Amino acid sequence: MQSLRLAAPSGFQFRPTALSHGWCVLRPFAHDDASGQVSRVQRLADGGLVHLTMAAGEAPGEVRVVVDGLETPLTLARLAEVETTVGRILGFDQRVEDFHALARAMPGYDWVERAGAGRMLVSPTVWEDLAKTLLTTNTTWRMTKDMVARLVTLGEADAHGRHSFPTPAQVAALDPEALNAHVRAGYRGAYLHALALDIAEGRLDPERWRDPALQGADVYREMLALKGFGPYAAGAMMRLVGHFDELGLDSVCRAAFRTLWNNGEPAADREIAAHYAPFGRWRGLAVWMDVMRDEIVNGAGSL
């Protein structure tokens, strides 16, 4: 076991980042309500499996990471990989200052900067986020958690039986029927298998989408071209690769808008879009802040 202390960017807050959406409770992530810790098993580039436990550090702007499962002290290469992975998961590279400045000036959004919200918890690979997003479509959150949990058992397990997220090759190695017999993803199973196969065989490189130099419209178009990814799924994925110019509306976003901004009345998507239009290139993030406001500000425990 080895304990690390990582320096987070200015203004970073652990809790609102960990709870920025439901990802912290989708395997292999786990969230401990009492301690606020986020943990997961991670497969390193050299094949070693580590269990990472991430938490707010004692000092402001510090994140504490406990690494378990491999011989310690870690080699320098493994140490560097763990630091990079944790920084990515917690969005250390996400620049939220401009969004905070904008939110500060918008009625009803001043809490965002005060709470230190705006960073999205992401997976170590875009592939993992794609697979999970696909499994949120047209199903309940409960079912999503169950499908993801079954999918994750295809990954390698550590000595305690805790699995890492399977690689595209591990998922693609099963035939579609066997995959779906295991994951029980319904019609989504074929899309999941095709996605894994495209990545494993090099036809698709979703990691590229994290390049901030890419135009959001181009990334969005490529996401929409994936089977099973419509406006909701592609819009939600955009948030996870650092582009916020799509709304990614789903039933949760519409419900949040109805409650917060429309006197409990249903609103057409064009009305919702008009509300978020003043946020410009940040509108996709503003949508999600409304969804998570109760969880982050009040600890609603809805995850």
Next chain:
DNA sequence: TTCCAGGGGTAGA
């Protein structure tokens, strides 16, 4: 039994 969930694909207008 029917409805619906953190929707999307396809066919036909």
Next chain:
DNA sequence: TCTACCCATGGA
């Protein structure tokens, strides 16, 4: 661009 219909799954 819009609509109708279909798509597995499982809880309410």
